[in-house]
Amino acid sequence: MTKKSIELENLSVYYGKRCAIWDINVTFQSHNLTGILGPNGSGKSTMVQAILGLLPITSGTVRHQGVSIAYVPQKKEIDLDFPISILDLVLMGAYHRLGWLKWYNKKERSLALSIMQRLGIEHIKDRQIQEVSGGQLQRAIVARALLQDADFYILDEPFTGIDFATEKLLISLFRELRDRGKGVILVHHDLTNVEEIFDEVVMVNSRLVCSGPTKQVFDTHSVQKTYGDKERLLEEASHLFEKVRKGKT
Secondary structure (H helix, E strand, C coil): CCCCEEEEEEEEEEECCEEEEEEEEEEEECCCEEEEECCCCCCHHHHHHHHCCCCCCCEEEEECCCCCEEEECCHHHCCCCCCCEHHHHHHHHHHHHHCCCCCCCHHHHHHHHHHHHHCCCHHHCCCEHHHCCHHHHHHHHHHHHHCCCCCEEEEECCCCCCCHHHHHHHHHHHHHHHHCCCEEEEECCCHHHHHHHCCEEEEEECEEEEEEEHHHHCCHHHHHHHHCCCHHHHHHHHHHHHHHHHHHC
């Protein structure tokens, strides 16, 4: 299967006069599970939104011609007051094929239910989104993205506020997508499981610190450099990283 890519070249994004990310050069490949790491306010979500075209780019280029992308936002971006069932939320993933003025058909409904069954949420299909747990809602948001059958899946902190069972299920699912030739990109904040989850990492703090295979670039030096502008985060991250490393040796 031919590999596909998303390329960022000299990418910079400013909010007014404030620089969010500057001069980012990195390529995301399909057949990979990639983590975007960095402290709060380091530009991780800004990078993702620039890739998706949700933010204007100040300078540089994003190239993903002919590549389809499905996006999974943070749960806090979902309006829980909106009256919609879990099944209808998932079926929103079919709109790019059907168009906003067409309603879903039996084929799309059947496919949606199949994906929901894989994620263990078929039994809550008729519940309103505000009536389910955080883990169930996250599974539904991921199911909506899966219904798009995209080349790349970009997820913004998908493990935040979910139970361990859901996290384990999603990690397994992301690995399946990678093995099918998809590209999976996760904005991630937990340093304890980086080596277990990701094939590659992109570490940023406004600028690109490093990128590449996890076993080669994710080490004490890269953690210190990435979190170094925030003294407290640096100390916590370095301590946590060393603790995890010692536990594995």
